[in-house]
Amino acid sequence: xxxxxxxxxxxxxxxxxxxxxxxxxxxxxxxxxxxxxxxxxxxxxxxxxxxxxxxxxxxxxxxxxxxxxxxxxxxxxxxxxxxxxxxxxxxxxxxxxxxxxxxxxxxxxxxxxxxxxxxxxxxxxxxxxxxxxxxxxxxxxxxxxxxxxxxxxxxxxxxxxxxxxxxxxxxxxxxxxxxxxxxxxxxxxxxxxxxxxxxxxxxxxxxxxxxxxxxxxxxxxxxxxxxxxxxxxxxxxxxxxxxxxxxxxxx
Amino acid sequence: xxxxxxxxxxxxxxxxxxxxxxxxxxxxxxxxxxxxxxxxxxxxxxxxxxxxxxxxxxxxxxxxxxxxxxxxxxxxxxxxxxxxxxxxxxxxxxxxxxxxxxxxxxxxxxxxxxxxxxxxxxxxxxxxxxxxxxxxxxxxxxxxxxxxxxxxxxxxxxxxxxxxxxxxxxxxxxxxxxxxxxxxxxxxxxxxxxxxxxxxxxxxxxxxxxxxxxxxxxxxxxxxx
Ligand SMILES: Nc1ncnc2c1ncn2[C@@H]1O[C@H](COP(=O)(O)OP(=O)(O)O)[C@@H](O)[C@H]1O
Ligand SMILES: [Mg+2]
Numbered sequence: 001x002x003x004x005x006x007x008x009x010x011x012x013x014x015x016x017x018x019x020x021x022x023x024x025x026x027x028x029x030x031x032x033x034x035x036x037x038x039x040x041x042x043x044x045x046x047x048x049x050x051x052x053x054x055x056x057x058x059x060x061x062x063x064x065x066x067x068x069x070x071x072x073x074x075x076x077x078x079x080x081x082x083x084x085x086x087x088x089x090x091x092x093x094x095x096x097x098x099x100x101x102x103x104x105x106x107x108x109x110x111x112x113x114x115x116x117x118x119x120x121x122x123x124x125x126x127x128x129x130x131x132x133x134x135x136x137x138x139x140x141x142x143x144x145x146x147x148x149x150x151x152x153x154x155x156x157x158x159x160x161x162x163x164x165x166x167x168x169x170x171x172x173x174x175x176x177x178x179x180x181x182x183x184x185x186x187x188x189x190x191x192x193x194x195x196x197x198x199x200x201x202x203x204x205x206x207x208x209x210x211x212x213x214x215x216x217x218x219x220x221x222x223x224x225x226x227x228x229x230x231x232x233x234x235x236x237x238x239x240x241x242x243x244x245x246x247x248x249x250x251x
Numbered sequence: 252x253x254x255x256x257x258x259x260x261x262x263x264x265x266x267x268x269x270x271x272x273x274x275x276x277x278x279x280x281x282x283x284x285x286x287x288x289x290x291x292x293x294x295x296x297x298x299x300x301x302x303x304x305x306x307x308x309x310x311x312x313x314x315x316x317x318x319x320x321x322x323x324x325x326x327x328x329x330x331x332x333x334x335x336x337x338x339x340x341x342x343x344x345x346x347x348x349x350x351x352x353x354x355x356x357x358x359x360x361x362x363x364x365x366x367x368x369x370x371x372x373x374x375x376x377x378x379x380x381x382x383x384x385x386x387x388x389x390x391x392x393x394x395x396x397x398x399x400x401x402x403x404x405x406x407x408x409x410x411x412x413x414x415x416x417x418x419x420x421x422x423x424x425x426x427x428x429x430x431x432x433x434x435x436x437x438x439x440x441x442x443x444x445x446x447x448x449x450x451x452x453x454x455x456x457x458x459x460x461x462x463x464x465x466x467x468x469x470x471x472x473x474x475x476x
Contacts, residue, residue: 068337069476092343100334102341106268118260119342121253145271161338 017080019044019169019200020065025074027060034060036224037074042217044079044168045198049211052221053248058204059098061221062173065202066096078169092120095167097175101158105147109138109157112146113164120165132160136186152180159183159190170194172203176210188213208240220247257344261352262359268329269360275325279318279364284371286314291375307376308436312429314368315389316396319361320418323400326353327408336408340474350470354401354463361393378440384448385439391455392432396425398462405473428458 020042027035034057042048052058063069065076067087076083078090096102103112113132117125133139136156146154155178162170175187194201195214204221205211212218212235219229220243228247269275290310294302330336330353339349369380369389400421407416422429431454438448 066341068340088343088345090343091341094341096341098334098337100337102334102338104264104268104329104335105333106271106329107264111264111267115260115264116338116342118263119257119339119344121256121343 016044017077018042019046019079020202021075021077022061022065023075023077025061025064025076026072027057027064027069028072034224035064035071038221038224038226040219040226040229042200042202044200047195047201047203047214047216049215049218050202050204050221051206051208051211051218051244052204053206056221057224058221059173062096062098062171062202062204066094066171067091068096092165093168095162095165095170096173097158097162097171098173099177101154102161103146103154103157106145108145109133109142109149109160112157113161116161116164122165128164132164135163135190136160137182151178152183155179155183156186159187163190163194168199170199170201172201174205175203176205176207208244209237212237212240220244222248254344254348257342257348258352258355261339261349262356265326265353265356266359275322275360276364278321279360280367282321283314283318283364283368286310286317287368287372287375303376303378304437304440307372307378307440308433310376311372311380311436312392312433314372315361315365315393316422316425316429317418318364319357319393319396319400320421322357322360322364323397323404323421324414324417326357326401327404328413331408336474346471346474347467349474350401350405350466351463353405354397354466357397357401358393361397362390365389365393382439384445385436388432388435388439388452388455391452391459392428392435395428395432395455395458395462398459398466399425399428402462402466402470402473405470428455428462431455431458 018041020040022038022040025035025038026033038057038061050058050061060069064071065078065083067083067090079093081090083090104115107115110129113129114125117128122128130139133142136159138153138157138160141149141153146157149157172191176184179187191201191203191214203211203215212232215232217229217231218235218240220227228243287310290306290313294306327336330339340346373380403421403424404417407413407420410416431451435448435451435455438451
């Protein structure tokens with residue numbers, strides 16, 4: 001963890017490129033166009049919540065930014081580098097929490113995290129794994145195969161997995177969906193840590209209350225386009241509801 | 252080398268998972284044994300040595316190829332089902348490392364099953380299969396088969412009819428490997444010299460190089476939407 005913080009400080013601060021820069025992003029699946037020209041910027045250390053109804057393209061956008069999906073057109077730059085050419089090294093900085101836990105049921109929590117520690121070339125594996133398991137409260141069950149876990153436990157381990165390599169860019173796609181209370185609390189505390197430690201975060205949700213909780217800025221994605229965006233200051237739940245209704249009703 | 256270490260991490264992960272469930276091994280074993288038993292009865296093999304030598308190479312590679320398909324079917328299904336493949340694709344390593352990792356674990360699993368099957372084969376068919384040249388043929392054939400099988404497994408794992416699709420696509424594409432392997436095996440059993448089976452061996456070497464190279468160039472397009 002210390003190492004990653006040092007690396008961040010050594011980088012030139014003269015021209016602060018946004019941590020995430022999405023330009024004219026288009027993604028179509030055959031006839032379906034999920035994203036039709038998305039422009040979005042997230043500054044380093046900023047927490048952006050992306051609202052939008054089902055089918056708005058939130059998941060597709062997150063998958064494009066995480067390099068899982070190839071855009072049909074447009075560019076994505078992370079930390080000033082083009083994702084289409086520098087994806088392999090940029091992935092070191094990306095953490096993703098999506099609908100899939102991205103864990104192996106036949107491996108234990110320990111083995112899962114050890115595997116990903118190797119895939120991310122992390123040093124200090126034992127300490128990292130201990131810390132991550134501790135943070136999500138799974139130390140006692142670390143030697144059980146994940147397929148014996150309850151859903152809530154799987155989701156907690158998925159959180160541990162996503163933060164294991166200490167990513168500077170966190171992408172969370174509807175992370176609260178299906179979480180039990182305990183896992184939701186854990187996620188909230190992880191998010192608070194991320195927000196406090198200068199991580200760049202995009203969180204998607206259609207729940208206005210959870211989305212507003214921690215963000216610095218909010219945006220609404222509607223029919224594959226950013227239909228509205230604005231700072232968190234002066235934005236309360238009532239006002240957000242009003243905006244959300246207006247924006248998603250129009251056009 | 253970080254690329255190599257990550258390939259080995261994938262192999263390690265597959266081995267740990269397989270040791271815990273033993274699902275793949277048991278399926279591959281049972282299948283191979285069944286093939287041998289059925290061939291044995293169908294051709295009444297103990298009767299004549301001539302017939303044994305005509306049938307054994309084919310039976311051997313039928314067992315290896317089909318048990319290999321069982322293994323390959325699981326190789327990417329296990330990655331796909333819980334979205335684990337995405338976890339691999341997110342890792343900061345060139346995606347071809349995923350291909351080589353999965354190919355190596357497939358080769359390893361196939362070779363282990365084959366190592367256990369050779370003595371069983373020897374017992375049932377009454378032909379001695381412990382010949383260094385034969386071991387070389389088995390290794391080369393397995394590498395070529397697993398190399399093309401791994402990329403097709405990655406392709407078909409995305410589709411609905413994957414269990415059916417994999418053998419239908421793989422057997423024709425891997426046919427040259429299997430034919431060369433059967434011919435070379437038959438040559439050894441017939442007591443041909445190394446020079447006489449050399450062209451089949453060359454073919455096996457060529458496929459063991461060409462298939463991974465072709466997969467290396469195309470894998471990224473296969474796994475990424
Ligand atoms: N793999 C895919 N194949 C075809 N269509 C897709 C695929 N992924 C998403 N879509 C379509 O793209 C649109 C946006 O989907 P998605 O990004 O999942 O929206 P959201 O996450 O905001 O609910 C939807 O109309 C969906 O049907
Ligand atoms: Mg979604």
